[in-house]
Amino acid sequence: MALLEGRRILITGLLSNRSIAYGVARAAQREGATLAFTYQNERFKQRVEEMAHELGSDIALPCDVASDEEIARLFAELGGRWDQLDGLVHAIAYAPRETLDGDFLDGLSREAFRVAHDVSAYSFPALAKAALPMMQGGKGAFVTLTYLGAERVVPHYNVMGLAKASLEASVRYLAANLGPRGIRVNGISAGPIKTLAASGIAGMGRLLKFVADNAPLRRNVTTEDVGNAAAFLLSDLARGITGEVLHVDSGFRNVLAGIPEGANGT
Amino acid sequence: MVDTAPAYRYVQERLGVDLKAVDAAAELASFGVDSLSLLELVFEIEEKFSVKLDEDTPPPRSCGELVALIERLAATKP
Secondary structure, three states, rough: OOOOOOOOOEOOOOOOOOOOOHHHHHHHHHOEEEEEEEEHHHHHHHHHHHHHHHHOOOOEEEEEOOHHHHHHHHHHHHHHHOOOOOOEEEEEOOHHHHHHHOOOOOOOHHHHHHHHHHHHHHHHHHHHHHHHHHOOOOEEEEEEEOOHHHOOOOOOHHHHHHHHHHHHHHHHHHHHHHHHHHHHHEEEOOOOOOOOOOHOOOOOHHHHHHHHHHHHOOOOHHHHHHHHHHHHHHHHHHHOOOEEEEEOOOHHHHOOOOOOOOOOOO | OOOOOOHHHHHHHHHOOOOOOOOOOOOOHHHHOOHHHHHHHHHHHHOOOOOOOOOOOOOOOEHHHHHHHHHHHHHHHO
């Protein structure tokens, strides 16, 4: 039987077929899930509707997570389509452009900090809270996407690293809060991927090359790699796992640099 | 060769930038383009020229790169 047969899963953060959310959606669909999607604003509506259709879904709903009203309306509308929600994938992050270039303090401001944390961190527990009334089956799972910049200093990631650290802390607090109801909460720390949205991060090309040269698997991860891990975390195969941040990063987190050619007999 | 005027007009309306007059090296970011609005820009250009940019095409970062992209797309259309 497929991993997610009969599960209804809401996927946020789908923007293009290069999005991590697209990789997650593909894997979830392959494993038998029924999907719904959100889009951030009207300009992305048609694209997300087309991708949803391609993924066997006719549900694409607007939701700008910076708005409490839009979050509430999302679940009111979803509740009109589905009587039960089994999974939610949070694949949303944003920081103002000027924070993702140069040094940490260069682009730092109270407003940039607020926006980055509001959209990238607060939105996860906010969506979880609003989704809760629809997740009564005792098998629900939340998954969010994070990055190594939460744990270590990654050049130019800056205030987004702080927001991701907050997001990862929310994984643990949500897991403790929702575990007694049988709902699991986990994160995936994905290696860098050349998504369209990530093209806004300075030095992305050099970062991808460094990972490919130095990660144990000697390659960058794909949205398919991340999608498969997300499908696992959303499924009963992961029923003993909650409050965890799983690294899908070719093993990069654990190395200082690659072992030089020839040093280990290669 | 398709008409590029609508693409330039769109950029003018969205960013307030006359791409033909501005310094080619000027970063789109300096006109307030962030990750989301860059996506909107790329999607709009795809729609204007009825193409889907392949995965190896990096999104433009500077005004010059955006002009090059528009001209290249126009030139490849019959």
